[in-house]
Amino acid sequence: MKNIIKITKKSGIPLIGTMYFGIMDRSTNILEIRPTTLCNINCTFCSVAAGPKSTYNNDFVVEESYLVEELKKILDFKSTPMDIWINPQGDPTVYPDLVALIEDCRNLKNVKNIIIITNGMLLTKEKIDAYKKAGLTQISLSMNAFSSKKAKELADIPKYDIEKIRKVAKYAASQLKLVLTPVYLKNTNEDEIDSIIKFAKEINATITIQNFLHNRKGRNPVSQQSWKKFLNQMKDWEKKYNIELLKVGKIEKTKLLPKVAKKGQxxxxxxxxxxxxxxxxxxxxxxxxxxxxxxxxxxxxxxxxxxxxxxxxxxxxxxxx
Ligand code: SF4
Structure with a gap:
């Protein structure tokens, strides 16, 4: 059984420095915020090996007000419009204060788009309405299979219900920007991605396909596909379906927060x-x-x-x- 460590303002633990929790700044117009490492499913290819079956020792959950307070300081420092990606090493919909977090981010100066990246299992119409009302701009939905059998296999959880997720995705696409973000696993989900592309077109969602990348501390069910093969497959699909599959938003440089130490120090x-x-x-x-x-x-x-x-x-x- 893993421990859950709460990171509160009182704890005095800073929110910058690790990828596990807090705020990540890569000196672009994107700030990634990571409120929790908890996840409700066990993707067989998860780069951070999250979920109920994870075998690492500790999960982290950050106090919402503390996260927003620290985010405000960084936004003030940046003093330019920034996109906020709620992109934890877990799933944001598991975080109990997600609506408050979106709303509080929306009320901060210099916040442009607010995006969540989710597996979608906990999404409902009501939650999408609440996120939208709070100020959410986009949902990035990691849909990696279309058929029920393959979806359950990849999520590695029997109650994973792709049919329900498809219904809710259709609703999400009608309410805000929806981006489907399947991970393409060699010899595993090619046929499924064909169906996901057709589905994205049908519901008017954008789709961005990612290559599965090997991660030393993640789950690695297959080897990584070469970039050449991956890009060739993308070109084939783009031609076949007359769609863009590798679209990324505009990334701009912004000033980096001061560093406190360097390699070798x-x-x-x-x-x-x-x-x-x-x-x-x-x-x-x-x-x-x-x-x-x-x-x-x-x-x-x-x-x-x-x-x-x-x-x-x-x-x-x-x-x-
Ligand atoms: S939903 Fe994301 S964090 Fe959770 S197990 Fe899947 S890949 Fe990992």
Whole structure:
């Protein structure tokens, strides 16, 4: 049984620095916000191995008001219109405060589009209405199969009901922007994607197909398809169905939040809690989180930064706990 760690303002744990929770800034016009790592299904290809069958140690849930407060500071710093992607390493519809989160984001200055990325299993017409009223612009729906048998197999949960999701998707497309985002798995769901493309056209949804990518800590049921083969298949489908399948929105550069450490630097940190995986702890340093490997206990420690990009930090224990 996994633990659920609540990240509250009172905890003093910053919301920038790790991909697990909080806010991610890659110096573009997109801010990704990650309120939870919890997910309700077990996709066989999940890049972060989430869901009831996950075997890592800890999940994280962030206090809604704290997330919004920190987001506001970043938006003020950016001082340019930004898109907010509610894109956790889990599913946003599992987060109990999702409506409040959308509404509070909508009320912040410089927020343009608000997007959720979801598997759709918990979507209902009522929820879509509530999200829309709160200010949601787009739902990105990861529909990876069309037939009931394959959909259940890929979601790895018997109660996954693709027929219900199809109905709700049709409604979502009539209310706001809907993007279907199937992951294309080699020798697994080619026929299904054919049907998903036809469905997207029928309901007036956009579709963006993603190549399955191998992830060291994710679930990898098949090998990664070469980019050449993937792109050739996309071209074939685009021609066959007269549709664009790799469309991405306009991405613009924005100023990056100040970085607090660089690769190779040795720093003193406070190790404050366990990480997601058994071999990780989370440390705090100058308002940022750092995922630390090799530490056994909490407390003061000396670490070496082994990776630092876009304000995401990873370190290795040198001395201390
Ligand atoms: S819905 Fe997303 S987070 Fe959940 S198991 Fe599937 S891929 Fe992973």
């Amino acid at each position: 040795v720093i003193e940190v406070d190790i404050v809690m366990d990480g997601k995986f058994i071999d990780e702890k989370i440390a705090v340093f100058q308002g940022r989180n750092i995922v630390v490997y090799g530490a056994k206990r909490l407390g003061k420690a000396k670490i070496k930064i082994v990776r630092a990009s876009h304000n995401l930090y990873f370190g290795k224990l040198i001395k201390g706990t």
